[in-house]
Ligand SMILES: Nc1nc2c(ncn2[C@@H]2O[C@H](COP(=O)(O)OP(=O)(O)OP(=O)(O)O)[C@@H](O)[C@H]2O)c(=O)[nH]1
Ligand SMILES: C[S@@+](CC[C@H](N)C(=O)[O-])C[C@H]1O[C@@H](n2cnc3c(N)ncnc32)[C@H](O)[C@@H]1O
């Protein structure tokens with residue numbers, strides 16, 4: 001297993017398979033959509049099936065035991081089932097999707113080896129859903145969540161970005177997962193720097209406080225030290241885990257050094273660049289045309305360059321504002 005200079009073991013990889021998408025969510029940080037290419041058209045800058053599998057085989061050699069496929073919309077890749085089937089057995093395979101293609105493909109994905117799915121669902125009303133996603137696929141997404149549950153995926157996590165358009169839905173979504181077996185909720189802190197709309201921001205601490213008052217149990221997940229709130233009843237079982245009710249996890253990476261200190265994933269872009277952090281682009285290593293020994297070397301190099309973004313790469317100045325750590329200014333300027 002590889003460990004970076006800050007003691008963070010790399011146990012997972014997060015692979016973006018495409019930047020194409022059939023939705024156009026108002027908050028989306030996927031800015032790579034081409035002007036002339038439609039989402040359904042194949043793209044020539046994407047890693048092909050063999051590229052993805054070759055990388056995963058190298059990651060497995062370094063004892064990486066989990067892979068998350070994401071995008072863009074990963075189900076626009078018609079070879080997703082093949083990629084999953086060829087993923088090394090030691091890896092837990094999960095997927096983050098907008099859910100609209102799951103009605104037809106959930107079963108096949110599970111047959112291929114998919115173990116978990118996260119489905120973005122920002123509203124429980126078709127009109128609000130359409131306003132946020134610029135898509136009329138609300139019913140398909142609801143069907144997709146059901147198809148995922150029926151195919152045996154458990155839990156199915158619903159992802160909801162908390163921002164001005166969705167904040168009013170938080171209580172309803174929390175009740176929704178508390179009342180429906182197999183569902184969990186991830187409330188994702190809105191990242192305004194990705195949209196240029198700071199006025200949509202909601203203070204995520206208010207959501208923590210609201211949930212803390214309501215929760216029957218609060219846990220910390222090892223990954224990112226995320227807080228998990230159990231709501232709607234339940235009890236601790238003999239093996240020490242909580243059972244019953246619904247689970248709500250808050251994903252709050254913004255300006256959060258604790259989140260970064262517990263970050264164990266290396267990322268791969270759809271074009272096949274390795275990178276150590278979502279927020280950095282100055283540590284990219286291309287895997288295009290590389291042989292396995294070369295990918296091994298690139299992987300080692302990216303891990304060696306990993307830096308917790310908040311707390312090390314970005315530090316607070318005397319005024320309490322976040323700014324680039326002087327130590328990294330030269331490196332950053334050279335990117
Ligand atoms: N800055 C930052 N944001 C992250 C990170 N991991 C997840 N996020 C945010 O959380 C969103 C949802 O993540 P998901 O793809 O659903 O998966 P996850 O919650 O990370 O993983 P699981 O809970 O294990 O399924 C991402 O799109 C990011 O916006 C991270 O390491 N750094
Ligand atoms: C980029 S999408 C890719 C996967 C898939 N298309 C989906 O929507 O689930 C992955 C996650 O990023 C989240 N996301 C996108 N833009 C965001 C932003 N500005 N702030 C916080 N989360 C965001 C989405 O809600 C989604 O859960």
Ligand code: SF4
Nearest residue numbers: 021023025028072098
């Ligand atoms: S579905 Fe996912 S990738 Fe597509 S626009 Fe929405 S958040 Fe972005």
Ligand code: SF4
Nearest residue numbers: 260263277278308309
């Ligand atoms: S910002 Fe970078 S270091 Fe921090 S949790 Fe996200 S990927 Fe990891």
